[in-house]
Amino acid sequence: MKQVILKSGILLKFMFLVFSTSFYSQIKHPKASPFSEVHQQLGLSKISVQYSRPATKGRTIFGGLVPYGRIWRVGANESTKIIVDADMEVLGNPLPKGIYALYAFPEEDSWQIAFHTNTSHWGDGRKDYDPKEDLFRINVIPKQISYHQENLLIAFDSITHNSVNMELIWASTKVMFPFTVDTHAQMEQEIAKQILENPTAQTYYEAARYLQEQGKSYKQALEYLRTAIEKGGDTYYFHRVKSLVEAALGQYENAINSAQKSLALAQEQEKDEFVRMNQNNIKRWKKLL
Template sequence: MKQNIVSLLFFTASISFAQINHPKASPFATVEQEVGLSKISVKYSCPAAKGREIFGGLVPYGRIWRVGANESTKITVDTDMIVLGNALPKGTYALYAFPEASEWEMVFHKNTSHWGDGRKNYDANEDLFRLKVKPKSVPYHQENFLIAFDSITHNSANMSMTWAGTQIIIPFVVDTHAQMEVEIAKQIEENPQAQTYYEAARYLQEQEKDYERALGYLDKALELGGDTYYFHRVKSLVQAELGDYESAIRSAEKSLKISAELEKDEFVRMNQKNIAKWKTLLRD
């Protein structure tokens, strides 16, 4: 009798734990996007349209939606950001939506423990913030729900959510320049090499900021690292922005000479083009 009971318990346990590993109807996906020195990560599931009416049908208007399928969609930012004027502190949040035909309400929610849309346990008091966005129609059919990033700069990125013929865009903004100023100061104090000064100057030049300081960094880079075609090239660009075309031409000519010796054809062409442009500006 005892042996029969043990056998029954073993059989019952085997049934309870036996599962077939099968493809998911809504496969899991992760998208990560660098924005300057920061990163946004989104983990979600990708349901398919399968010929169904999506918004206003499969996803009812006016009711909370998990922005995907299965467990709630999670979004993580590794530094503080701004989303349509709302402060988004570093951390992980559940992302929900209340879709309507003409306007959606998006929710960044602090409680990430709910399964799915958390309809029964969802508490609006746990929202970090809500924001309103308008859906737009796209001229193509997106079969699987897709989250992606576009319009990416050092300081911002747009997160798009597209399914069937509808798209929502949410802009993220980060103060990369403040982060870079901290990084520049730290590296110059701890690791003051030629490349350190060059990279600091190049960042300022690319961002069109503080050209005088960038020029000082480039002089220091050349002092420590010697004549380098890309040091001289960036110096020429900074000098031109400061309106000193004569000095810019001299720097570009040095870059051109070294580039030609090293067979850096692209830099040869870029320097030639700039020299011609700046000579024209000098004559005008």
Template structure:
């Protein structure tokens, strides 16, 4: 074979290989997404794909009852937590897990699975013994249609949230809890040891006030904040709330008036209104006393 023939054969081989490897990048039917949500000082991140209903009957139809579901589409849904989380009394340690569901008409089982290497639901490779734990939740009917499968975190507080799985006309809610108080107590102790500022004392007091706990300690922190940082409308604002919670309405009124006065000078209208409303309420309590 001549050089020309060899060159022609080589070109045809390259062309054939290129044709095999060539792929068109196209939109996914179930687009991938990532959600990340802070709960107190903890973070939860979920990575999943979002199939669409497209007029189909979802649970008990497209997603059969009594069979494992990957909680989405394509690869398995991954849930990561950066601190320990409690799920209906079960400890979910810091780490990453695959999330699976076993839907039924009246009860769903949700599995937090340690093996994150499965594609989709794992099929025959899925092993129940690799579940960290399972919980049971009741599905609810919703008053609207959710076209694309949705995972969201809602009803968020410093200590808890609801993990919601929503698709079609169905929603399930999974309660999550984190021990933010233990984390915050460590943080407060650490920061107060390391050259605390007025803002340090204020933020510690505000956390206690928001948690409706240990008001006497909160008041001590606020007094330190005022001593170190001087008068501010927000120091006096939180101090008034703490004093009212302790039942000392006269002191609360005096603090609220100071906060209102400073807020007026700074044109902080929202704080003017909030303080005025509380002053009116607490003056009525003083009369009753």
């Protein structure tokens, strides 16, 4: 009899365990607002955004699904996160390296965008959201676009070494705001570090090419190029950048000589594009002698 009771108890416990597991289990299913992650390089730095992308589904979005005057998580599901791997600025506001929740407060004619330090809230945080935990807020003006954006889109555009615009686009509305970073200061540190450690001809060339492209420190760039040629020998690209730096310094005769060397080396290697660029520069600089 004890054996029967014992077996019955074990069976009941097993059935309860199965029932409990089935009751609390969830079916894996596709999300109505799928998760997305976007990364954007900004000079030597990077901005990443993690968000979910709700669809309009024929609904009025701003002033409807997203009411005016209320906090919005800039997406769906969890709060939207923005990660910056270096110190930046947003409209003059310092944005230290780190992770932030991104919130918006839409109005018909103006929005506030909040960079929030508390990333633990689900969604917009509801009553737990504390404005005192905002790192800062910025004001942006919404614009109407000429096309329909079905799913919320966060994108980056107008990219330079030092700045990029973040764009929030949904339905017929777009807002954007710039991120800036002092890439030149980072590059100065990187160049100094690489030249101090174990520089090669390519190290000096890349340092010079960066300075030439940015229109900075031409005399230093010329010294780097001379060292690159001394260490690495003649190449069409060493002499091409050297010609551009010399022209920027007003040394047109030297620039023509460097361009002629680059042209000859490019012809030997059948680098037609560089042949044409050097020919055009030589023609232009001869007029300036």
